[in-house]
Amino acid sequence: MKIKDRLFLPIFNFIGWRAKIFGDMEEAYLKAFLATIARSQAPKETKENETISVSETVSAAASVYENVRNALEYDEEHLLRRNAIRRILKRRFGEEDVISLSSDLLHELIWARYLPNNAVPTKTLDEVAAILRKFQPLFVQAEEAGKNTHHFNLWLLDVLSTEIEYKLSPPLVEEGLVGLVYQNIKSRLEWATSQIKPEDRELQLYVAVHRAVLKSNRATLRYRVFVLYFPDWSKAPTSELVEHVAGRLPQIIETVENQLNHSSGERLFRFVRQRSVAFTILRDVCEKHSGDIEDILSDEKRFRQAVAEAAAIRYDKFRVRVHRSIIRAIVFILFTKSILALLVELPFDRLVAKDSSWTPLLTNILFHPLVLAVIGLTVHIPEKKNTELLFAELQSVLGLDKVKILRFSQRRPWAKGGMGILFATLYSLALLLFVGIVSYILHSFDFSIVSIFFFLFFLSLVTFFGFKIRGSRRELVMTEGTGGWGSALFDIFFLPVVRTGRWISIRAPRVNILLFFLDFIIEAPFKAAIKLIEGWLAFLREKKEEI
Structure with a gap:
């Protein structure tokens, strides 16, 4: 069976419900989505299951550590738990006792409050252990991959950590929404491009929808595409399937990565993102009513009123999330910059440059968070106009108005040929000009070369974070303004800086000495100490009960 013929099979197998065909395919998917919402809102069975319990005292300490650690690695909030799972598995890499590893993994997640205390059934230990066990042959195969061993291990950690998170907190409604958006866009989409082969179009559309609707990162997409090829993997795979996957691991990884690295992937993602905004509001309306x-x-x-109410709530949540993102980014910048200032910049200025002025140091510490706050706090959504556009789009999506046909085409890339070389040169010159002007101004204020470097380094990060925070409005805004001269000047001078910040943010975790110090020097003994303290407290409770 080709992947396009079973694209939705894993989704509906995953949520445990198959869409009954009611005559119209789109109606069937809408009914499937509504059924998923109804099940998610149904009262949970209150069985007297034994649950995993940890000490609230040690949990508080672990939670504080986790917050400090996350401050050093700025990432989306919805990715923090999966990142923690991956980090724990990486730290415990190579352990063969899956029962012990499963127990420690769940306890650490509960300590750090990624999972609620006294709520995770003890049977989850065996379920997670089963997932760990089926991945063992794959890691064994990865060790035989020679120079690709490191890449294969990291790839498997991504897939493994995502599957464990899906087991611990199944995203039923989210995956149902992905299915609904995919089916709706697919039914209205005309492909006017030859750069995506016909046999790859449905999978590429699915990946784009997953990214646009759920903001899925690379690890999540690797897992989702992997289980599209092997839908039985996420259930109870046979030993033959595990052996087959292990034996063909290099080819499987290459196939999945080729799909995720498709040259048209980014363009299709942007195309889908703008057209999936209304579905977020539809989900809210369906959940509330x-x-x-x-x-x-x-x-x-009534529908217009429901859409307006859902949109208003989303706007409020967006503002709260933006403010929280600004605070997290400011903490990240302040914390990282202060440490670098004390360890590198201050000693250089005092011992090498023989400069006793505090102005460069304080400027480098305070200027960038202030700029980030200004960028983030000026985010604006044209609420009234946008709500009307959302309502009109939903009417079209649901067939209540004229259905809009979507057409995906791709322009000729400017980055090729002679014009591409010319534009790339001008782009680089704009970056150099900006760096030169800023460096000259800073030098005139007696900034040392190290201070200038740190100023430019964090300025690029700040502009990228600010650009990313402002760009998050695309999750709700149906249309973007074309901009004027101000926007054009920003693109000419600041866009190269923003892209530099993006490049740094992608690669910084690989060379983040502070993260390495926490993950491999501090975290292991810290978690061991927490485990010891929790055991001691449990021992004391037992002795107290004996009295």
């Missing part, structure tokens, strides 16, 4: 959603959809006035 799951009992009478059909009546609301049939009444234009």
Whole structure:
């Protein structure tokens, strides 16, 4: 069976529900999505299952450590738990006792409050252990990959950590929404490009939808594409399937990576992102009015009101999230910059440059967070206009108005040929000009070469973080303004700086000495101490109960 023929099979197998065909395919997927919401909102069975319990005292300490550690690695909030799972597995890499590893993994996640205390059933230990066990032959195969061993191990850690997170917190509604968006866009989409082969189009569309709707990162996409090829893997794979995957691991990794690295992937993602905004509001409306959603959809006035209310709530949540992102980014910049200032910049200025002025040091510490705050706090959404556009789009999506046909085409890339070389040269010159002007100004204020380097380094990071935070409005805004002369000047001088910041942010974790120090020097003994303290407290409780 080709992947395009079973693209949705893993999704509906995963949520444990198969769409019943009601005559119209889109209606079937909408009904499937509504059924998923209804199940997610149904009262949970209150069985007297034994749960995993940890000490609140040690949990508080572990949570503080985790917050400090996350401050050094600025990332999206919805990725923090999966990152923690991956980090724990990487630290414990090579252990063969999957039961012990499963137990320690769950305890660490509960300590750090990624999972609730006294809520995770003890049977989850065996379920996670089963996942770890089936990956063991794959890691054995990766060790025989020669120069690719490191890459294969990291790839498997991505897939493994994502599958464990899916087991611990199944994203039922989220995956159902991905299926709904995919099916709707697919039914309206005309492919006007030859750069995506017909046999790859459905998979590329699915990847783009997953990125746009759920903001999935590379690790999540690796897992989702992998289980599209092997839908039985996420259930209870046979030994033959595990052996087959292990034996063909290099080819499987190459196939998945080729799909994720498709040359048209970014362009298709941007195309889908703009057209998937309305579905977020549709989800909110369906969740709030799951009992009478059909009546609301049939009444234009009620539907318009429901959309307006859902959009208003989303706008408020967006502002809160932006402010929280700004604070996290500022903490990251302040913390990292202060440490570098004390360890590198201050000694250089005092011992080498013989400069006793505090102005460069304080400027480097305080200027960048201030710039980031200004960039982030000026984010604006045209709420009234955007809500009207959302309502109109949803009417089209649901067939309540004229259905809009979508057409995906690709322009000729400017980065090729003589014009591409010319534009790349001008682009580089703009970056050099900006660096030169800023360096000259800073030098006139007696900044040392190290201070200038750190100023430019963190300025590029700040502009990227600010650009990323401002860009998050695309999750809700249906259309973007074309911009004027101000936007054009920004693109000419600051876009190269933003892209430099992006390049640094992608590669910084690989060379982040502080993260390495925490992950491999501090974390292991710290977690061992927490485990020892928790054991001691449990021992004391037992002795107290004996009295």
